Amino acid sequence: MTKARTNFSEIPLVDVSGLRSSDPHARMAAVKELDRAARDVGFVYIAGHGIPKETVEGLKQAAKALFALPMETKLDYYIGKSTNHRGYVPQGEEFYGQGGGDLKEAFDTAMDLPADDPDYLAGNRMLGPNVWPEEVATHKAAVDRYYTAALELGKDLLRGFAMGLGLPEDTFVQHVNKPTSQLRLIHYWETDKVTTEEEQAKQKRMGIGAHTDYELFTILLPTAPGLQVLRNDGEWIDAPPVEGTFVINIGDMLENWSNGTYVANSHRVDRVNEERYSFPLFFATDYETVVAPLPELIDDGTETKYGPISAGDHLVAQTIQTFKYLENVELPDGSLETNQFGRFHLEKKAS
């Protein structure tokens, strides 16, 4: 299988409305374009996604109101108080391979399971109820509505990726029943307004350091420029917001499942010169799904570079290695270190 990726100069844009069409030709046309972008770039803007503007605006407004709360209030919802990774992530909590931590604050939500969910009761680190800040009246409704819509969009995309890889359309989506998909609300400060005593050190830091995402793919909604994507030759390409679109990027699990046909591209957010919010929905499988390269995607006589991975344990392992509040928690058996996919993986193979 050819895995060569082009040295793209910009991120492609695909209208995915055809994925919901009853006309097989329209569907296949959208699949082909999506597949091409996933193979060549690992990043793609999607238009025609079907998520109403009000749903998007509702989420932005709720996030703005949330991050505008006093720090003391936000810390009432500190993620370290949750047993299933929900709540407020202050600046300095999360590290992507850089000294002082990312220049951002975030609020982590995911599928809002009931308090008697058996996985939650059994102590699963990723499954269970959300934390809802009471101070923002619209928060729960806005997050619920966006999460539900994005999850449906994600399933359409996942069927499309399966078809693009020449597989039955439900190959992947059958593993998405109680997924560990998180929706993060992120707030990046305008760098000039960073006025703590560590200011000097902070000026050298990133909004979010270079990484790949841990799940199948991410549906990202950004409000301002800052996102950059790594090209094969080591150049960083800007991926500014395009009105009415989402940015989709392939994650570790789809790289693995597709035997590297799709690549989890490394990305980062530089320091930003205007206030920025972004909302990644990390589209994942069920916790217990074991992901390994599909035999159909391994050429005869070649060996795969990827091993089987528990999708849920991978997410937990990566989270433990990047969140301060989890630093004394033991890693699941067989955990990978951070940055083992995408370009990081290609570089390892080459060396």
Ligand SMILES: O=C(O)CCC(=O)C(=O)O
């Ligand atoms: O804020 C962004 O645009 C990207 C965020 C991101 O890469 C992440 O949270 O994984």
Ligand SMILES: [Fe+2]
């Ligand atoms: Fe990311």
